[in-house]
Amino acid sequence: MKRHQTPLGMPKLYIGIKVEKEGKVLSERKEIGHSWTRNAWNAFTASMLGMAGGGSSHAFLGPGMMNAREVGSCYIFNGTDYTFQYSRANSFTFYNNGPYNSNAGNHNFGILIGANVNGYGFCANSVDLYNKIPHGTSAGQMSHQAQAAPVASYDTETRKWKNTITRIFNNNSGDAITVREIGLVFFSGTFYPTNSCLFAHDILDTPEIVPNAAQLTVVYEIESQEFTIDSDAILMGAAGSGGYVCGYKIPSNYPYCDEGFLLIMAPKATGEHSSKKYRDPGSSSGVPISYVDGQGNTNTLISLGANSEIGQFCSDARNAEIGGYNDWFIPAHEQIRMMFNFNLTLPSEERLTESVYYWTSTAIGTNAFRMRSTDSSPSYVNQSNSYYVRLIRMIHTSEFVPAE
Numbered sequence: 043m044k045r046h047q048t049p050l051g052m053p054k055l056y057i058g059i060k061v062e063k064e065g066k067v068l069s070e071r072k073e074i075g076h077s078w079t080r081n082a083w084n085a086f087t088a089s090m091l092g093m094a095g096g097g098s099s100h101a102f103l104g105p106g107m108m109n110a111r112e113v114g115s116c117y118i119f120n121g122t123d124y125t126f127q128y129s130r131a132n133s134f135t136f137y138n139n140g141p142y143n144s145n146a147g148n149h150n151f152g153i154l155i156g157a158n159v160n161g162y163g164f165c166a167n168s169v170d171l172y173n174k175i176p177h178g179t180s181a182g183q184m185s186h187q188a189q190a191a192p193v194a195s196y197d198t199e200t201r202k203w204k205n206t207i208t209r210i211f212n213n214n215s216g217d218a219i220t221v222r223e224i225g226l227v228f229f230s231g232t233f234y235p236t237n238s239c240l241f242a243h244d245i246l247d248t249p250e251i252v253p254n255a256a257q258l259t260v261v262y263e264i265e266s267q268e269f270t271i272d273s274d275a276i277l278m279g280a281a282g283s284g285g286y287v288c289g290y291k292i293p294s295n296y297p298y299c300d301e302g303f304l305l306i307m308a309p310k311a312t313g314e315h316s317s318k319k320y321r322d323p324g325s326s327s328g329v330p331i332s333y334v335d336g337q338g339n340t341n342t343l344i345s346l347g348a349n350s351e352i353g354q355f356c357s358d359a360r361n362a363e364i365g366g367y368n369d370w371f372i373p374a375h376e377q378i379r380m381m382f383n384f385n386l387t388l389p390s391e392e393r394l395t396e397s398v399y400y401w402t403s404t405a406i407g408t409n410a411f412r413m414r415s416t417d418s419s420p421s422y423v424n425q426s427n428s429y430y431v432r433l434i435r436m437i438h439t440s441e442f443v444p445a446e
Contacts, residue, residue: 045157051267052078052086057244058261062438067271067400068256075087075244075262080166082241085228113209141228142207142262146188149177151229151238153209153260158222158245160204168243173226175211181276184219184258185212203266222249226262261335276304279387281445283437284365285309286388289380291436292334304442305377306435310392318351320401320410324425329405336434339403340371342392352401352431359433372403375411375420377434399429 061068122376145257156171162257166172187210194205213219226242241260252258280287283306291303308314321329321343328346343353352372360368373381378400382395385393394400394415400412402420411420412429
């Protein structure tokens with residue numbers, strides 16, 4: 043069995059800085075962030091390991107300690123579980139854009155800026171900016187705008203997630219302000235329901251001078267480690283195990299699905315027929331009625347022998363072991379809906395034919411359900427009609443064998 047070895051490590055940080063005045067870009071650059079604090083390391087590690095905090099309110103943040111400290115406040119140590127979660131059950135609408143977000147005029151969390159007038163270097167135990175630049179229009183202050191909604195993205199080439207967080211600061215103080223440090227404060231129930239904890243603290247490689255009446259834009263890009271767990275992801279439409287992946291198992295509590303099991307659609311050349319009757323003559327006696335169990339339904343239809351053309355077609359396919367397998371069946375009501383949902387992911391020559399009806403294995407009285415690509419759900423007609431039929435099989439994801 044193939045085992046994934048996904049590295050556990052802190053995400054990477056990148057910082058974008060731009061200064062503009064009267065529509066003209068005065069400076070713009072991007073640099074690597076170096077700056078996850080011990081707060082962030084402790085929260086990340088404790089969350090993944092399922093640990094709780096420990097220590098004392100006078101203990102220093104250091105090796106062997108798993109506590110945290112709020113911005114400008116005391117240590118948090120009282121056994122609180124460190125988990126990345128935050129409450130939205132409050133009046134602050136900025137919560138809905140994540141725990142790094144901040145509203146206009148707020149200089150307590152989100153992206154913050156500072157002067158670092160003494161030129162200190164980075165310290166992993168920092169719990170606040172050295173000289174935070176407050177919100178306002180007086181001397182030494184900058185107007186903190188509401189942060190833009192974060193932009194999350196996934197790169198299929200690198201298999202990495204990235205969250206982009208942006209905030210604008212306006213200098214209306216009457217004089218130039220020099221920014222030498224930038225911070226990222228996480229506000230949520232990470233350690234306690236109303237905490238704000240400094241997670242990132244960057245001392246800029248080069249101080250940024252923001253003239254009066256100019257605007258500073260700060261962008262944090264937080265990039266995950268490579269999701270090696272995605273390296274062997276089985277995608278819809280993938281060829282293998284005798285056909286093409288076309289959906290997931292649908293348990294009895296549908297519309298939910300079980301992604302641990304895959305539906306495999308048989309090749310069109312051997313696993314599809316354009317004109318078969320469900321049952322002739324139609325009958326309500328002993329009909330398969332499951333909306334999700336195509337295997338059971340199909341076994342019932344096969345037991346009808348020549349009275350069910352679709353059942354006989356499937357029986358022949360099993361005996362012929364098309365694609366090398368003998369467990370094919372006719373999809374049930376909900377299974378064929380999923381097949382149509384993922385139809386366009388299959389190679390064009392293997393897709394369900396557009397605008398024609400396909401039988402399901404689900405009956406209702408003397409009728410049975412059928413579906414076509416233009417339908418939102420199956421409809422039922424008399425069992426003696428002739429329509430297309432396409433076979434599928436179901437396997438556990440660990441059993442999937444990619445086509446060579």
